[in-house]
Structure formats: C-alpha cells, structure tokens
Amino acid sequence: MIFQIFLIAFGLFAILKTIRQYRAKKVSLYWLLLWCLLWLSVVIVALMPQTTDVLAEYVGVEKGADLLVYVAIVILFYSIYRILIRSEKQNKELTELVRKIAKLEAKRKD
Numbered sequence: 001m002i003f004q005i006f007l008i009a010f011g012l013f014a015i016l017k018t019i020r021q022y023r024a025k026k027v028s029l030y031w032l033l034l035w036c037l038l039w040l041s042v043v044i045v046a047l048m049p050q051t052t053d054v055l056a057e058y059v060g061v062e063k064g065a066d067l068l069v070y071v072a073i074v075i076l077f078y079s080i081y082r083i084l085i086r087s088e089k090q091n092k093e094l095t096e097l098v099r100k101i102a103k104l105e106a107k108r109k110d
Helices: 002-023 029-047 050-059 064-109
Strands: none
Touching: 002 029, 029 050, 050 064
C-alpha cells in the first residue's frame, strides 16, 4: 500500500513537472503528451495493478509485474542505444566544426 501511494504521488509530481517544462518551452508538445501518458499509466497501474495481469496473460507472461519489468528493460536499452547514436553523431559534427575553425584560423594567420 505504501508503495502504491509513493507511485501515485511520484506519477502526479512527474506530470506536473512535465507540464512546467512544457510551459517553459523546454519540451515540445509531443514530449509533453508522451511523458504525461507514461506517468498517467504508472498512476493507473498503481491504482489497479490487476490490469497488468490481464495483458501479461495475453502476451504469455506469468505475472503483470514481470511484464512491466521486461518492457521497461527493453525500453531502457533502446533509449540507451538512441542516446549513443545521437552522441556519436554530435561528436562527428563537433569534430568537423573544430577542423573547419582550425583551417580558418590557420588561413587567417598566414
């Protein structure tokens, strides 16, 4: 019961924080909707944990909690992969930019 209260409170806090970030123009409408949907899902699952059991049975997993853990791990791995790809792209762009600046500096000194 305490864990459920914590999840609900945290989910609502996260929704409010996301709305503030959107109003401050730090996140787009797309990310606002996506994160609010995620945190709303957390609140719903905390209120009615048995709902995940139905979905788990349909997918072929024994318990709903197990299904949530599996899905969370897959999403986290995919997110890490996407961040890695974006980081590599930024590193390449930064390297190209530094090279161009170095060439311009060298030409200017000549």
